[in-house]
Amino acid sequence: MENTNKFTVKFRGIRGSYPTPLKGFLQIGGNTSCVEINVGGHLIILDAGTGIISLGNELMKKHIASSDDFFTRTPINATILLSHIHSDHIQGFNFFKPLNILTSKIRVFGSSDYNESLQNNIQQLLYGKSFPISINDISADLEISNITESEILIFGQNNPIPFKKRFISADDIIPSGEEVIISCMKSFAHYPDGVMIYKISYKDKSLVYATDKESYVGADKKLAFFARNTDLLIHDSQYTGEDYLSPIAPKQGFGHSTFEMAIETAKAAQAKKLAFFHFDPSYDDEKLKNIEKYYQGQFENCFMAYEGFETELL
Numbered sequence: 001m002e003n004t005n006k007f008t009v010k011f012r013g014i015r016g017s018y019p020t021p022l023k024g025f026l027q028i029g030g031n032t033s034c035v036e037i038n039v040g041g042h043l044i045i046l047d048a049g050t051g052i053i054s055l056g057n058e059l060m061k062k063h064i065a066s067s068d069d070f071f072t073r074t075p076i077n078a079t080i081l082l083s084h085i086h087s088d089h090i091q092g093f094n095f096f097k098p099l100n101i102l103t104s105k106i107r108v109f110g111s112s113d114y115n116e117s118l119q120n121n122i123q124q125l126l127y128g129k130s131f132p133i134s135i136n137d138i139s140a141d142l143e144i145s146n147i148t149e150s151e152i153l154i155f156g157q158n159n160p161i162p163f164k165k166r167f168i169s170a171d172d173i174i175p176s177g178e179e180v181i182i183s184c185m186k187s188f189a190h191y192p193d194g195v196m197i198y199k200i201s202y203k204d205k206s207l208v209y210a211t212d213k214e215s216y217v218g219a220d221k222k223l224a225f226f227a228r229n230t231d232l233l234i235h236d237s238q239y240t241g242e243d244y245l246s247p248i249a250p251k252q253g254f255g256h257s258t259f260e261m262a263i264e265t266a267k268a269a270q271a272k273k274l275a276f277f278h279f280d281p282s283y284d285d286e287k288l289k290n291i292e293k294y295y296q297g298q299f300e301n302c303f304m305a306y307e308g309f310e311t312e313l314l
């Protein structure tokens with residue numbers, strides 16, 4: 001197990017809707033949603049957009065370098081949390097190479113959208129007619145499970161995979177000792193079947209991942225409470241206020257927030273830092289950098305998430 005006194009966040013994919021591998025877009029990044037978290041010796045991956053592919057490739061390199069003998073190589077253990085099953089949050093999953101390794105243990109959690117289990121949704125969307133192999137042909141020890149707001153995931157010190165439990169008091173979601181705890185909140189502010197928002201807590205630090213959600217007038221109070229005092233709030237910021245309210249092509253009701261909405265919720269939650277995330281695919285580097293400069297003048301603890309950016313919470 002790796003160094004346990006660690007809580008790092010690395011943005012692997014920050015783009016909303018679809019990848020933008022285009023000149024003028026690559027400083028902020030062209031890959032769709034994926035955030036790598038290394039916490040307490042555990043690897044947690046938020047969403048499986050195309051950003052997960054480079055992460056999988058790096059994990060494979062380390063795995064191969066760990067031994068010449070296949071069976072004594074350090075196994076890859078990862079927990080993937082899916083916000084929802086729109087294509088930009090799952091389209092990298094098939095190409096996550098650790099799935100091809102017998103010794104990998106991969107656990108995937110998310111909500112049961114459209115009255116289907118997550119397992120069925122993944123199987124139909126990613127391993128149906130659009131991909132050459134079946135989900136049953138995956139070599140890794142893979143389990144795909146539903147999770148609800150009333151459940152939490154707990155990583156113990158010597159357990160590479162989390163166990164799920166219902167929680168009955170607020171104390172249950174406060175980690176003790178070396179525990180890492182994941183709690184979640186369902187938001188219905190994303191058409192048509194909502195989105196799961198996750199909080200990862202370790203020692204006295206936490207991070208909240210809230211992508212693909214539209215905000216409400218006066219901030220999203222449920223989210224502000226869920227994310228209260230968090231060290232890092234990663235929040236959907238797909239549109240400028242101008243595009244959101246465009247009289248010709250308004251984006252109201254599309255299930256995404258503006259930069260202002262993200263700031264409003266971060267302030268209501270008293271989040272220590274805010275990462276803007278999930279940018280409209282038409283916004284290039286120049287536009288996003290100007291937007292960042294403008295909003296840092298209003299809320300100094302905000303920044304534009306960009307591909308490859310890494311920060312430590314502990």
Ligand SMILES: [Zn+2]
Nearest residue numbers: 016017088212
């Ligand atoms: Zn999205």
Ligand SMILES: [Zn+2]
Nearest residue numbers: 084086190212
């Ligand atoms: Zn979506």
